[in-house]
Amino acid sequence: MALEITPCVTDEEYDAWRRVRIAVVPYERTQSVAELREGDTPERLLVLAREDGVVVGHGMANRADSAASGSVIPRVLPEHRRRGVGTALLHRLVEHVETLGFPMLRAGADDEESLAFARRNGFEEVNREVEQTFRIDGPVEPTPRPDGIEVVTAQDRPGLWEAAYERFGLEALAGFAVDTPLDVTPESWVRSWLGDPMFLALHDGEVVGCAGLGLDPDQPARAENGLTAVRSDWRGRGLAVHLKLVTLAWAADHGITEVYTWTQDGNGPMRSLNTRLGYATTRVGIQLARPTRRG
Structure with a gap:
């Protein structure tokens, strides 16, 4: 299958981006299309990953709240994992952060599969958060x-x-x-x-x-x-x-x-x-x- 990773431009693409997030992170609030639009800056990149036109994942790269850092968030729908989509998304997001000139990358994981993926790609734990x-x-x-x-x-x-x-x-x-x-x-x-x-x-x-x-x-x-x-x-x-x-x-x-x-x-x-x-x-x-x- 041909994998294509492209920036979100239309409202339909922003809506597809949020539907991936809702599917992968159902326990957290997802911004509306209008809120995603309001958050547009030259530093932020939202992308969709498609295989033969079907959305299989998404990603976000942006300035992180941590000093001198950029954040990368690749997500892949569960039924499309283990086929290289997450790795391709991560590479695209890292490239964007590097064009911004930040010396550090930040990412997060709250399940074992995501944590293992991050570690395979060179990330190491620096902080923990607790949901209450x-x-x-x-x-x-x-x-x-x-x-x-x-x-x-x-x-x-x-x-x-x-x-x-x-x-x-x-x-x-x-x-x-x-x-x-x-x-x-x-x-x-x-x-x-x-x-x-x-x-x-x-x-x-x-x-x-x-x-x-x-x-x-x-x-x-x-x-x-x-x-x-x-x-x-x-x-x-x-x-x-x-x-x-x-x-x-x-x-x-x-x-x-x-x-x-x-x-x-x-x-x-x-x-x-x-x-x-x-x-x-x-x-x-x-x-x-x-x-x-x-x-």
Whole structure:
């Protein structure tokens, strides 16, 4: 069979790309065609793999959130694996990252088959993430709001999230328990890190904490926790617990029965907080890296 790997251009191709992701990663939210379009940048490449015109896989290459790194994500539909499609996709994605000039490649795996494929291609484990899931079977009652705190949504206060990048966002991003510091641009902060809803804790008009949700139109009863963070001078006052419960209460009120979150294995405080609230560990994800030819 003739294998063809081409960039996504039309809405039909973007829709085919998302259908592959839904099939391979059914337990995570997949962006809509409109959201995929909004995320277009010169650095990002989305491709489809076809054999004799039939879509058999897809891929994405892009700037990674980790400093000086590009990410590569090849996926192949289960019935089309072990025929070289994943390897061909990986080579195409790596070529794109190398044209961007990044010295490191990043990838992820959360099953043994994907992990073995990554290792065969020179990737080594650098971080682990733990998925924790909260099942909602009734109303959720938030703890009392700490004194001096006002909680609003970013959607009700346009511009507040953008303005929080320097004072709040950079500190929150620096706190990730990862092997390489994150390097998130102001544009990516707005495009990729804003939940909907995103609850913001304000003190004297400044953002000192946040917690949000990523809703899933394909599975309306499920949602993903967005960034949950509290500025260092406000930690230890119950603000993170309050914000987390506010998001779960909102989810319960809107018919969501399952909320999941990914937390770095080394972020003990957040994992412990989730466990205390009733989240159960449901999956482990492995983050991998290898140098590019520039590395």
